[in-house]
Amino acid sequence: MGFAKIFAKTIGFAGYALQYACFTHCTFEYVGDFVMCSGPSMEPTLETNNILFTEHITPRMQRLRRGDIIIARCPTNPKQNICKRITGLPGDKVRGHFRRSQYVPRGHVWLEGDNSGNSSDSRVYGPVPQGLIRSRVVCRVWPLDKISTLSQI
Amino acid sequence: MWLRSFLRSMLLGVPIGVTFLDTVGYVARVEGISMQPVLNPESKNTDYVFLSRWSVKDYNIKRGDIISLVSPKDPNQKIIKRVVALEGDIVSTLGYKNQFVRVPEGHIWVEGDHTGHTLDSNTFGPISLGLVNARAVCIVWPPERWQALVAKVPEHRMPVSSQI
Numbered sequence: 001m002g003f004a005k006i007f008a009k010t011i012g013f014a015g016y017a018l019q020y021a022c023f024t025h026c027t028f029e030y031v032g033d034f035v036m037c038s039g040p041s042m043e044p045t046l047e048t049n050n051i052l053f054t055e056h057i058t059p060r061m062q063r064l065r066r067g068d069i070i071i072a073r074c075p076t077n078p079k080q081n082i083c084k085r086i087t088g089l090p091g092d093k094v095r096g097h098f099r100r101s102q103y104v105p106r107g108h109v110w111l112e113g114d115n116s117g118n119s120s121d122s123r124v125y126g127p128v129p130q131g132l133i134r135s136r137v138v139c140r141v142w143p144l145d146k147i148s149t150l151s152q153i
Numbered sequence: 154m155w156l157r158s159f160l161r162s163m164l165l166g167v168p169i170g171v172t173f174l175d176t177v178g179y180v181a182r183v184e185g186i187s188m189q190p191v192l193n194p195e196s197k198n199t200d201y202v203f204l205s206r207w208s209v210k211d212y213n214i215k216r217g218d219i220i221s222l223v224s225p226k227d228p229n230q231k232i233i234k235r236v237v238a239l240e241g242d243i244v245s246t247l248g249y250k251n252q253f254v255r256v257p258e259g260h261i262w263v264e265g266d267h268t269g270h271t272l273d274s275n276t277f278g279p280i281s282l283g284l285v286n287a288r289a290v291c292i293v294w295p296p297e298r299w300q301a302l303v304a305k306v307p308e309h310r311m312p313v314s315s316q317i
Contacts, residue, residue, distance in 0.1 A: 078285075
């Protein structure tokens with residue numbers, strides 16, 4: 001059992017780990033992943049520390065619909081994610097800052113949290129470019145006694 | 154039997170390749186004249202640039218960087234522009250609805266070098282940092298155009314006031 005053999009086994013193991021990591025990255029980036037949400041902005045639909053299963057396929061294919069709950073990058077802080085519901089698609093008329101009406105521009109969506117009184121959303125920072133949307137929430141998987149689908153499949 | 158080994162090597166190779174393109178970077182073709190004279194200086198040549206995804210993974214962009222971003226008008230399209238101002242800077246705009254704009258938190262102001270022939274922040278306003286896709290590091294094709302791309306804001310487009 002020489003040094004060369006141990007080295008070869010380590011290299012083999014590292015290669016296997018690399019393949020596994022790449023496969024995981026592709027799954028989480030292009031298929032679906034699990035997200036834990038925190039904050040009160042989507043109550044009563046979602047509560048803090050709920051774990052959600054989200055999928056990345058619908059946003060990439062531009063098949064988002066009004067009423068979908070989505071995870072997006074925060075417009076004011078790209079390292080944070082926000083979880084909100086789409087209440088306006090391009091061309092819709094929505095009510096924003098100071099109750100002023102505006103139309104959702106092309107390539108953007110209007111996001112609102114279900115907890116209207118306690119949610120910082122498009123009524124504060126305006127329409128959100130669709131390029132910031134990362135994934136669509138499918139169902140809640142934790143806590144176990146509250147498993148439920150949240151969007152139409 | 155060759156089909157099975159072919160499928161197996163595809164199953165191993167595709168995730169590694171895709172992860173490499175997402176994490177490290179890739180080569181892309183530049184189309185359009187919005188970044189003349191730095192990119193595509195004559196209409197007959199199209200430059201190919203190396204876009205580095207690694208250098209934007211923490212979003213530390215500097216003024217003058219040439220970056221590729223998802224277009225705010227069409228999420229399926231990517232555009233390549235130069236960063237002129239960061240959050241907190243005040244820019245003097247060319248044809249925007251306000252003459253002076255303070256770039257909001259988490260946003261940047263991008264412009265194409267070829268003023269007048271570019272769709273940039275002067276049209277759609279400051280863009281969110283989350284839309285930034287990669288940083289253009291160097292031109293890799295054609296060989297006579299090999300060069301590193303320098304991060305430099307044109308003199309006449311410097312922000313009016315900068316927050317360091």
